[in-house]
Every structure is written in structure tokens, then in C-alpha cells.
Amino acid sequence: MTVRNLDRLFKPASIALIGATRKPNTIGAVVARNLFNAGFDGPIMPVTGERAVEGVLTYKSVDDLPVTPDLAVICTPAATVPATVDALGKRGTKAAIVISSGFSKEQTQTLREAAKPHLMRVLGPNSLGIMVPGRGLNASFGHVTPKKGDVALVAQSSMVVTSIADWATARGIGFSHLISMGDKADVDFGDLLDYLAGDANVRAILLYIESISDARKFMSAARSAARQKPVIVIKSGRTDEALEASTSHTGALAVSDAVYDAAFRRAGILRVSGLDELFDAVGTLGTGSPITGDRLAILTNGGGMGVMATDSLILSGGRLAQFAPETMDALEKALGAGSARNPLRIGGDAPPKRYADALHALMADPNNDAVLVLNCPTAVTDGLAAAQAVVDTMIANKTRKHPVLTSWLGDNTAAEARKLFAANRVPTYDTPSHAVRAFLHLVEYRRNQELLMETPPSVPEDFQPDGITVRKIISRAIAEKRDWLSEYEAKRVLAAYGVPVVDTRRADTPEEAAHCAEMIGGPLALKILSPDITHKSDVGGVALHLTEPAEVKAEAEAMLARVREAVPDARIEGFTVQEMAVRADAYELIVGMTENELFGPVLLFGEGGIGVEVVEDYALALPPLNMKLATELMGRTRIWRQLQGYRSRAAVDLEAVALTLNKISQLIVDFPEVAELDVNPLLADAEGVLALDARIKVGVPALPGAKRLAIRPYPKGLEDRITIKDGRQFLVRPILPEDEPLVHHMVANQTQEDLRLRFFAPLKRLSHQAAARLTQMDYDREMGLVAVGPDPETGETIMYGVVRITADPDNLRAEYAVMVRSDMKGQGLGYQLMNKILDYARSRGIKEVYGEVLRENTSMLGMCRALGFIRKENLDEPGVVEVRIELGGGLAAE
Numbered sequence: 001m002t003v004r005n006l007d008r009l010f011k012p013a014s015i016a017l018i019g020a021t022r023k024p025n026t027i028g029a030v031v032a033r034n035l036f037n038a039g040f041d042g043p044i045m046p047v048t049g050e051r052a053v054e055g056v057l058t059y060k061s062v063d064d065l066p067v068t069p070d071l072a073v074i075c076t077p078a079a080t081v082p083a084t085v086d087a088l089g090k091r092g093t094k095a096a097i098v099i100s101s102g103f104s105k106e107q108t109q110t111l112r113e114a115a116k117p118h119l120m121r122v123l124g125p126n127s128l129g130i131m132v133p134g135r136g137l138n139a140s141f142g143h144v145t146p147k148k149g150d151v152a153l154v155a156q157s158s159m160v161v162t163s164i165a166d167w168a169t170a171r172g173i174g175f176s177h178l179i180s181m182g183d184k185a186d187v188d189f190g191d192l193l194d195y196l197a198g199d200a201n202v203r204a205i206l207l208y209i210e211s212i213s214d215a216r217k218f219m220s221a222a223r224s225a226a227r228q229k230p231v232i233v234i235k236s237g238r239t240d241e242a243l244e245a246s247t248s249h250t251g252a253l254a255v256s257d258a259v260y261d262a263a264f265r266r267a268g269i270l271r272v273s274g275l276d277e278l279f280d281a282v283g284t285l286g287t288g289s290p291i292t293g294d295r296l297a298i299l300t301n302g303g304g305m306g307v308m309a310t311d312s313l314i315l316s317g318g319r320l321a322q323f324a325p326e327t328m329d330a331l332e333k334a335l336g337a338g339s340a341r342n343p344l345r346i347g348g349d350a351p352p353k354r355y356a357d358a359l360h361a362l363m364a365d366p367n368n369d370a371v372l373v374l375n376c377p378t379a380v381t382d383g384l385a386a387a388q389a390v391v392d393t394m395i396a397n398k399t400r401k402h403p404v405l406t407s408w409l410g411d412n413t414a415a416e417a418r419k420l421f422a423a424n425r426v427p428t429y430d431t432p433s434h435a436v437r438a439f440l441h442l443v444e445y446r447r448n449q450e451l452l453m454e455t456p457p458s459v460p461e462d463f464q465p466d467g468i469t470v471r472k473i474i475s476r477a478i479a480e481k482r483d484w485l486s487e488y489e490a491k492r493v494l495a496a497y498g499v500p501v502v503d504t505r506r507a508d509t510p511e512e513a514a515h516c517a518e519m520i521g522g523p524l525a526l527k528i529l530s531p532d533i534t535h536k537s538d539v540g541g542v543a544l545h546l547t548e549p550a551e552v553k554a555e556a557e558a559m560l561a562r563v564r565e566a567v568p569d570a571r572i573e574g575f576t577v578q579e580m581a582v583r584a585d586a587y588e589l590i591v592g593m594t595e596n597e598l599f600g601p602v603l604l605f606g607e608g609g610i611g612v613e614v615v616e617d618y619a620l621a622l623p624p625l626n627m628k629l630a631t632e633l634m635g636r637t638r639i640w641r642q643l644q645g646y647r648s649r650a651a652v653d654l655e656a657v658a659l660t661l662n663k664i665s666q667l668i669v670d671f672p673e674v675a676e677l678d679v680n681p682l683l684a685d686a687e688g689v690l691a692l693d694a695r696i697k698v699g700v701p702a703l704p705g706a707k708r709l710a711i712r713p714y715p716k717g718l719e720d721r722i723t724i725k726d727g728r729q730f731l732v733r734p735i736l737p738e739d740e741p742l743v744h745h746m747v748a749n750q751t752q753e754d755l756r757l758r759f760f761a762p763l764k765r766l767s768h769q770a771a772a773r774l775t776q777m778d779y780d781r782e783m784g785l786v787a788v789g790p791d792p793e794t795g796e797t798i799m800y801g802v803v804r805i806t807a808d809p810d811n812l813r814a815e816y817a818v819m820v821r822s823d824m825k826g827q828g829l830g831y832q833l834m835n836k837i838l839d840y841a842r843s844r845g846i847k848e849v850y851g852e853v854l855r856e857n858t859s860m861l862g863m864c865r866a867l868g869f870i871r872k873e874n875l876d877e878p879g880v881v882e883v884r885i886e887l888g889g890g891l892a893a894e
Contacts, residue, residue, distance in 0.1 A: 002221075002809035005121045006187070006195045009095035010132055010177065012070035013042045015139065016062070016093070018084055019075030019100075020046035020053040027099060028075040029053075030141040031129065035073070038145060039136030045069060062087040072096040073129065073139045078103045081125065082114040089118025097139055098124035103183065112185050121191075127182030128158035131165070133175060134201060140180065149174020151282055152196045154189065155208035156181050164208075167275055176202045190217035194809035197225035204282050207233040207269075209260075215599045215710040219267055219622075220780040221809070226268030226452055227773075230285040230445070233271050234278060235260050259596045262620040263710065268452030270445045277437065281445075284405070284427045284438040291403055291442045295321035297368040298343035299358050301350045301386075302376035305409065306343030309372060309432035316440050321368030330361040348378050352389035359393045363402050370403045370442065372435050377413040387417035391424045403427075403442060407435040451632060463498035463663060467670060470496050474673050474698050483697055484531055487576050490694035494679065497663045501691045504578040510556035514549040516577035522547035523580035525692075526555055528563050532570040534695075537610060539566040545580060552577065581683060581690055585649055587639065588681035589689075590618070591661060593668050595675050600708040601668045605630075605661060607639040608681040624713040625665040626737075630658035643684065650686040657682075660689050669713050672701035712780040718840065724827040728789065730800060732836055735784035737776045742788065742799035744771060751822045758819050774804070782806050783844075785836055787820075787829060800824055803833040805841055805849060814841055816851045818860075831863055838867070842887045850884035 017035060021028035028048070035044050036054040045065055046058040059065050062072075062084065068091045074081055078100050085096055098111065103125045115122045123130065129140030133148040146165045153175055155161045161180045168175070176199070179192060189212060196202045205225060212218045225231050235257070264271045270285070272278050296313055298320070300306035310320060320342050323331070328340035334357040335346060344362070346354050355373070362371045373390055375383050387408060394404055406421055406428045408414035421428040429435040473489050485493065491501040503520055506529065507513035517524050528541030536542050540562035543555045556575055563572065590608030593601055599622060606618025619636035621629065634640055634657060645651030660682065668674055676697035683690045706713055719733040747755070747766050766774075777784060784804035791798045801820035807813070816837060820830045841849050852874070853860045861871070861881065869883040 002191045002217075002811075003195045003198070004810050005094040005119060006191065008070040008093075009097070009121055009123060009187075010130065010137075010195070011135060012095065012137070014045070014067055014069045014071070015040065015042065016045045016047055016065055016069035016072045016088070017053075017075070018047045018062070018072055020048045020050075020058065022050060022053055027141045031073060031075055031099065031139065034138040034140055034142065034145070038131075038133075038138035040138075041136060043067065062091060065091070068092040070095060071139070074098045074100060076100060078107050078125065082107070082110045085111060085120065085122065086114040086118075089115060089120045092118075093120060094118075095121045096123070097127055097129050098122060098182070098185070099127055099129055099141065100124070101126040103185075108183060108185050115186060122186040123179070124182035125185060126158070128161050128180030130180070131175070131178040140178075142178075144169050146178060147172065147174035148176075150176050150201060150203035151206060152177040152179070152199075152202045152204070153206045153208070154179045154181065154192050154196070156184070156210045157208060158182070160208045164275060168279065171279075173279060184213060188213055188217070190214060190221040191809075193218075193221040193225040193231070197221075197228050202229065204230040204232065204285065206278060206282065207231065209233055209235045212598060215263070216707075216712070216780065219263065219710045220712075220778050222264075222267035222269055223452055223778050224781065226449070230282070231267075231269045232278060232281050232285070233264055233269050234273065234275075235264070235271060256596070256598075258620050259599055259602050262602065262622055263599055265448050266451055266622050266711065268448045270441060270448060272441070276434075277441075280429065280434060280438050281441045284441050285445060291369050291446050293369040294440075294443045295319050295367065295369045296436070296439055297321045297323070297362045297365065297371045298374065299346065299355070299362060299371060300343055300374035300376075301346055301348055301355075301378070301381070302374065302409075303343075303345050305374050305376055305432050306345055309374060309407075309436055310343055312433040312436040313439075316436065318436065318440055318443065321365070323362075324365050324367045327361050327365040327367070330364075331358065334358065334361065348376070349380050350386070351381065352385045355386045356389040356393045359390060359404070360397060363393070363397045363404070365402075368402065370405065370439055372432070372439060373404060373406045374432055374435075375406075375408045375414075375417070377410040383408055383410070383413055384416050384420065387420050391420060391426060394424075394426065403439075405429070405435050405439055407432050447632070451629065463659075465498065465663070465666065465670070466496035469493075470667070470671060474671060477698050478673065478700065482531055483699060484534075485696045485698060486529055486531065486573065487527060487694060488529070490696040491691065493667070493696060494691055494694055497667045499660055499663055499679070499691055500689055501694070502578045502581050504576050506574060507556075507577055508574040510553045510560070510575075513556045513575045513577050514553035517546070517549040517552040520577065520579050523582065524552060525578050525580050526552055526559065527576045527578070527693075528559055529573045529576050530563070530570050531573070533563070533567060539563050578692075581692060583683050583685050583687070583690070586683040586685040586690075587643060587652060589639070589657070589684050590678065590680040591664050591682050592679065593623075593664065593674065593677040595708075599710040600703075601674075603633070603661065603665060603668070605633050606637050612680060622710050623665040624669050624709070624711065625662050627655075627658050627662065630661040630665075633661065634658065652684045653686055653688050656688040657684050669706065669709065672703070672705060672708055673698045675699045675701075712778070715779055715783075718783075718785065720836070722787065722829075722832050722836075724824075724829050724832070726827055728827075730787040730789040730829070732785055732787050732833070734779065735775050735777065735786050735802065735804070737772075739775045739786060739799065740771045742786070742797070743774055743802070746799045746802070746819075746821055749821055749823070750819075754819075754822045758817075774802075777804075781809070781811070783837065783840055785833060785840075787833060801829045801833050803830075803837045805837055805846075807841075807844070807846055811844065811846060813848045813850060814846050816849050825859070831866070834863065834867055838885070838887065846887060848884055848886055850882060853881050853883055855879050855881050 019028045020032045032053050046053040048058045072088050072093050131138045142162050144165050158180045196205050272281050298306050298309050331340040346358050408417040418428050470493050477485055488506045491504050495501050505516040507516050524546045526543045527536050546552050588609040590606050590612050592604040596602050601623050603621050604618050607615050617638045619633050621633040643652040678695045679691045681692050722732055723729050786799050787801040788797050788799050803818040805814040805816045864883045869885045872882045874880045874882050
């Protein structure tokens with residue numbers, strides 16, 4: 001269940017309070033006081049052994065209640081709660097808040113089982129409760145009643161909710177919802193994100209997360225919510241130690257907090273670290289100011305403050321804007337020669353007009369992405385007048401795209417200016433460093449939103465993997481009960497997925513090693529081959545720069561002696577002999593993967609070599625990837641700048657590195673048996689990449705196929721071919737982000753009448769946002785199928801038809817939309833696409849598919865009738881007909 005019956009939790013018409021009491025300093029008394037005094041306009045019915053609570057007569061049991069409550073708030077001991085929930089469910093109650101604590105795992109499961117048959121939603125146990133100020137609902141034992149607002153807070157910790165409520169109330173910040181989740185017996189983050197995303201009264205969603213229980217559900221709900229409104233998170237536990245069970249470099253580096261970072265970034269969520277940062281981010285993102293990059297222009301009347309702001313910017317990863325020539329001319333004309341440099345200092349005596357002129361020029365500059373205006377109080381200037389000049393300039397330049405942030409320093413002297421900014425929705429901050437941090441929030445949020453719009457394909461088109469070879473190697477290792485592939489096997493796996501590897505051969509004896517050396521030719525590297533030795537160089541199991549077969553033989557004999565002395569119990573299977581790659585300007589990189597117990601596979605990229613744990617220059621991402629996501633992953637490392645070349649050192653073939661990341665990602669998607677992987681070092685230079693060493697851990701996966709992935713990959717299994725009436729064949733496949741140009745081309749080839757019938761209004765073209773929303777989807781809750789084929793004139797692939805369904809969060813109902821090219825009418829393409837999407841809906845367990853059709857769209861209504869849809873008149877919109885079809889849902893497809 002997801003949003004089902006959550007309206008009874010947050011919008012109840014009646015409430016029962018189980019365990020109400022007048023006994024001072026008890027939770028039952030505090031909850032009763034809050035409930036009865038928050039302004040709720042429905043009946044509140046106390047259930048207790050006392051005669052009256054808060055002046056209201058009580059009821060002895062649930063059975064005695066005069067009406068069935070929409071919501072029950074339960075404060076009784078843990079052992080009594082399951083029976084109470086069952087009794088409420090039999091009465092028809094659909095939501096309960098369990099404030100009671102002290103539940104064992106068994107009691108929590110019993111509570112869940114008591115609620116499930118009645119479709120009752122349970123928040124808690126061990127919950128503070130909820131507060132919905134706009135509805136006069138305070139079903140909590142919080143000590144303050146928060147102000148009404150448009151920000152929702154969801155937290156696991158009761159004390160975090162009370163602390164934030166206290167902190168925000170003192171600062172005049174209001175909330176639409178404050179929700180304490182407690183121990184998540186039923187309602188979890190995914191449910192609440194889905195519900196709050198659909199609430200028009202919620203402008204932003206704040207999360208305090210200690211842990212997530214269902215990664216796929218969370219990621220799907222978070223990606224959906226973040227497309228609609230800002231979602232900002234504080235995640236506790238940033239200092240977790242590395243996973244003790246990991247034996248690879250990747251496993252040691254991919255600690256749980258770093259994985260959460262990667263998940264939040266991919267979900268389009270902004271992560272912050274403290275309360276002041278949390279609400280600063282709400283204010284900054286809430287202005288709706290768009291941003292396109294990380295270049296900041298700083299305007300200040302105090303040189304020192306400008307320098308401090310610059311330091312904060314650069315040290316945090318931002319960039320100072322370089323003014324455009326026309327901007328410099330305008331500034332020098334307004335301010336005087338030599339003034340046009342960033343940070344822009346306009347003097348301690350700057351009057352309001354100087355602020356206005358300078359800001360006007362900076363807002364017009366295409367070379368910056370935002371403007372920060374600073375003001376230091378002086379005896380010869382009026383800070384409030386300067387603030388008014390900033391506001392007036394922004395109003396006069398309201399068509400400009402650049403966000404403007406402000407920081408008026410001081411206390412009493414800046415108070416009125418800050419009120420002015422707040423009244424005009426101009427972001428303002430106490431200090432320049434806080435303002436710079438807010439700017440970087442905008443930058444990070446934009447980047448995360450771009451990642452959010454990337455729904456990666458399952459198979460990069462640039463290579464055809466040899467899955468049969470990989471399956472044989474992995475199956476043999478598992479059958480032999482080996483956890484790790486040998487280096488030789490690991491390199492064969494990489495080669496099967498198109499990753500270049502050095503020529504590597506296996507030898508059982510020193511004599512065979514010498515023969516391999518003769519076949520390959522020097523220079524050579526010799527390595528011990530043992531399933532029990534993780535890091536070969538640590539035990540003398542690596543020898544480099546060997547040239548002659550005799551030298552290889554002698555070194556192999558010496559290596560055997562060294563290794564047997566260092567690890568006498570290790571099984572020695574022989575050696576690997578490989579060519580010594582001589583690439584003087586190549587960088588040593590690492591590409592890896594480890595299994596996170598919550599989010600499943602996690603990919604790692606960074607600077608490689610034997611000191612990888614010491615250098616700690618790496619970034620993480622969740623698979624699957626595409627080229628853009630891979631490049632973004634690379635861009636979050638320090639070595640990224642070096643890879644682009646400097647001085648006499650040529651730039652690395654970055655496309656080859658990104659493609660390697662894609663290939664590794666695809667290997668992980670295709671083979672859930674791969675539990676851990678290291679390619680280290682991966683040499684990269686202008687000529688491409690070359691894997692020198694590789695380690696792969698395998699095993700029987702806990703979850704089959706793509707189910708272990710936090711983000712559902714491109715469902716290649718839905719690809720099929722269809723034939724229309726005139727004999728032409730088309731490929732039908734799930735829609736991809738890169739299909740946006742095909743969508744625009746298809747719309748351009750529609751008649752105006754067909755576009756009006758499809759979109760219910762005249763339309764000449766789709767906006768980028770609309771086309772992106774159509775092509776960039778979360779396959780876990782949406783699906784789009786396109787029919788593509790060659791253009792008869794140019795031979796280029798074009799789109800002839802598209803159909804999609806969008807399921808509700810409960811996966812019970814889905815709305816469809818379908819469109820075919822105007823010149824394809826009468827060929828049965830729309831009918832076949834609809835059949836395909838209905839079959840998919842059945843496989844997902846969806847019970848009903850529905851849509852709205854203009855009454856005059858007789859061809860669409862005829863097709864729906866032929867498919868078995870039932871027609872229903874829309875009394876609210878006489879020109880629109882609703883059609884729906886009941887499906888026999890099957891097992892959810894993966």
C-alpha cells in the first residue's frame with residue numbers, strides 16, 4: 001500500500017483518542033490537550049476508563065463509540081495495541097497513529113497483521129504523532145503548536161520533530177504537515193512522499209532520515225516527488241565506518257553514508273547538514289529562481305566582505321563569474337574606470353543608485369548564473385534605501401533569468417532591510433558565507449534535477465556483450481563454491497563486455513610461465529594466481545618489467561617461495577603472465593562495484609593504484625548508467641580536471657572512460673551474481689583505456705534479476721516487432737530519454753486537428769519540458785512504448801506512434817495516452833500499441849486503465865470500444881468522455 005487511506009490520516013472528519021487521560025505529565029494527557037485545543041472542527045472521542053477528559057465525556061471501549069472514527073490515536077501499552085487496531089478495523093476505521101512505544105519485533109509484526117485485513121494505515125509505533133496546522137489537527141505530544149505554512153516535515157525521530165517545530169516557531173516559519181514516522185510498521189517515506197507530492201498545499205518537503213527500509217519504493221517515490229517540488233533531506237549518520245565484510249577497494253570505500261549521497265543525488269533531492277541550512281535551502285529553492293551554472297557575481301560595498309564571500313565560494317567548489325565585455329563597459333561607465341572586476345566593489349559610500357546601476361548590469365550579463373549583493377553598515381549610507389534599490393531593480397528586470405541573493409550584515413541596522421527582502425521574496429542571509437552556501441544549494445539542486453531526468457537505457461548501443469561466455473565463467477565458479485574469479489577469469493569477463501584488457505595468460509608452473517613469456521614478448525608482468533590472496537603485491541606476488549623467458553621462470557620460482565612463506569595456507573593455482581603496458585602518460589583509475597544491503601549494487605569511479613584507500617578520490621553512483629550519468633560521476637572526482645589535459649599532457653579519451661563505466665554498469669545489470677568488482681588500475685590516456693588488473697566476486701544473488709537494483713533499468717524484454725495492415729514492420733520498445741527529438745519530429749508531422757484532439761487544445765509544438773516529461777520516466781511506475789522505423793525518404797529512424805500509462809502510487813489504476821502519426825491512420829498501429837500497453841498493465845497487476853477522450857474524437861472512442869473499454873459520461877465536462885477497462889491483473893513484471 002502507498003497513499004491508500006492516507007487522506008483519513010491527514011484529513012479526518014472524526015478522531016478517537018485511545019488511552020486519553022487527565023493524569024498530569026503523561027502522553028495521554030498531553031495528546032488530549034493538543035487535540036482538543038488545536039481547533040479541529042470534528043468530533044474527538046476519548047476512549048478511557050476515566051469519566052471525562054478535557055471536559056468531554058469518554059467511552060469505555062471502541063465498540064461504544066457513537067460513530068466510526070476516520071482516525072484513531074492510540075496511547076495505550078504496546079501489548080494492547082494490536083487488539084485495539086483490530087477492533088477499530090472491524091468498525092471501519094482506516095487510519096491510526098500509534099504513539100505507544102516499547103514494541104518488540106514480534107509485537108510490531110502482530111500490529112501490522114492486525115491492520116492489514118482492514119486496509120488500515122498505521123503511523124508508528126513509537127511516533128510523536130502528526131500536526132496539520134491548516135486543519136487544526138495536532139494529534140501529537142509535541143510541546144508547541146506550529147504555525148500554518150506550506151512546508152511539510154517528515155522525520156523518523158520524535159525529538160527531531162519537536163526540536164524543529166520549536167526552532168521554526170521562534171522564527172515565524174510555518175508548516176503544512178509535521179509527521180513523526182516512528183518505527184514504520186506500515187507508513188514509510190515512500191508513502192508520505194507520494195502523498196505530499198500530490199498535495200497542492202505543500203510547496204516543499206523536508207525529510208529527516210535515519211534509515212530507509214525499501215530502496216526501490218523510496219527512489220521511485222522520491223524521483224516522482226522531486227519532479228514536482230523541492231525535496232530537501234537531512235540524513236544522520238555521516239561518519240559510518242567502512243563495511244567490515246568488504247575485501248575489495250570498492251567495498252572499503254563505499255561506506256553507507258556515501259551511498260545515501262549517491263541515492264539522494266540520483267533522486268533529485270538536495271542534501272543539507274543542519275537546521276539553519278535546511279530552512280535556508282527552503283527559502284532559496286522556494287523563490288523559484290532558475291539557475292544554469294555555478295558562476296557567481298558578487299556585488300559589495302565592503303572589500304573585505306567580498307573577499308570572504310569569494311573564499312567561501314571557491315573553497316566550496318563554485319566559480320567567480322568573468323564579466324562579459326559589454327558588462328565591463330556598462331560598469332565602467334556607471335562606476336568609473338577600473339571598477340569592472342569580480343567581486344565588484346562599489347565603495348563604502350555607495351548610494352542606492354550605485355547599487356541599482358551595478359545590479360542592472362550584472363543581471364544582464366550572460367557570463368554569470370547568479371548575483372550576490374552584500375551590504376556592510378556604514379555611518380554615511382542608508383542600508384534600507386540600498387535594499388529598496390535592489391528590490392526595485394529586480395522588479396524592473398523581472399524578465400532576467402539570474403537569481404539574486406542578498407546578505408545585509410549587522411543586527412538591528414539590517415533588520416528592516418531583511419524584512420523588506422522577505423516581503424518581496426528575495427532570498428537574504430545573515431552572513432556572506434551563508435549566502436554563498438545557499439547559492440551552491442541552487443547549483444547542487446540543478447545538477448540533481450538534471451540527473452533526475454536521466455532514465456538510462458539498459459544496453460549502451462556502442463557494444464554487443466558476450467553474455468554466454470560470462471555465464472559459463474560465473475556458473476563454473478559458483479558450482480566450484482568459489483567466491484572470487486581468478487584474475488584470468490575476471491579479465492575474460494571484462495573482455496566479453498568490451499572492456500580492453502592486457503594480453504593475459506595462465507601458467508600452472510614456472511616453466512609454463514616462461515613459455516607464455518616467449519609467446520607474448522616483453523616487457524612482462526608476472527602475478528601469483530591464488531583464490532586466497534586478495535592483494536597480491538602485499539605478499540610479494542607481483543613482479544614487473546620482466547623481459548626474458550628465463551627471467552620470468554626464475555622470478556616465478558622465487559615468487560612461489562615468497563608467497564608460501566608469507567601465506568603458507570594459501571592455495572596456489574599458478575601464475576598469470578601478461579604484457580607490461582607501457583603508456584607513459586596514462587592515468588591510473590579505478591572502476592568498481594559493491595553490493596549495498598539497502599540500495600543494491602553501487603558503482604565507484606576515481607583515482608586508482610595501490611594507494612586508492614589513502615588518496616580517497618572517488619565518487620559513487622547507482623546503476624544503471626548512461627553516458628551523461630557516467631560523465632557526471634567522473635566529474636565529481638578531483639582527478640577529473642587532470643583527465644582533461646594540462647600543459648603538455650594530452651587529455652584522456654573521456655568518452656572511452658565513460659563507455660567503460662557503462663559497460664561495467666551493464667554487466668552488473670545483466671548478472672546479479674556479480675557481488676563485488678574492482679578494475680584497478682584502469683589505465684586511461686588519449687588512446688583510450690586498458691584494464692591491467694581485475695577482481696570479481698560472485699555468488700548466488702539474494703534477489704533475482706533487476707529486483708536488486710534501486711532504480712529499475714530499461715526493460716529490454718518489452719521490445720517486440722509488429723506488422724501493420726500495409727505490411728510495414730516496426731520495432732516497439734520502451735521509450736528512452738534520447739527519444740525527445742523523435743517526439744518533436746512526430747508532433748511536427750501531426751495535423752493541427754489531431755493535436756487538438758490529443759491535447760484538448762490547439763498546439764503547434766511541444767515544449768522541451770513537456771517532451772522531456774514524456775520521454776524521461778521512472779519505469780517502476782510509468783511505461784511508454786514507441787513504434788519506430790525508418791523514414792521512407794531519408795532512411796533515418798523516426799517515431800510513428802507512442803502509448804503510455806501512468807499508474808497511481810497504489811498500482812491499482814493507470815491513465816493511458818496514445819498518439820500515432822496523422823499519416824498512419826487506418827493501419828491499426830494505435831490498436832496494436834494499446835494492446836501492448838494493456839498487456840503490460842496486466843503483468844504489473846494494475847486493475848484498471850482509464851482515459852479521457854473528447855466526445856468528437858470518434859476514431860479514438862471506436863478503438864476503445866473495440867478494445868473493451870466502458871464509456872462513462874463526464875457530467876462536469878460535457879465535451880469529454882471517460883473510458884475505462886477492468887483488467888485481470890497478474891504478477892508484477894520486473
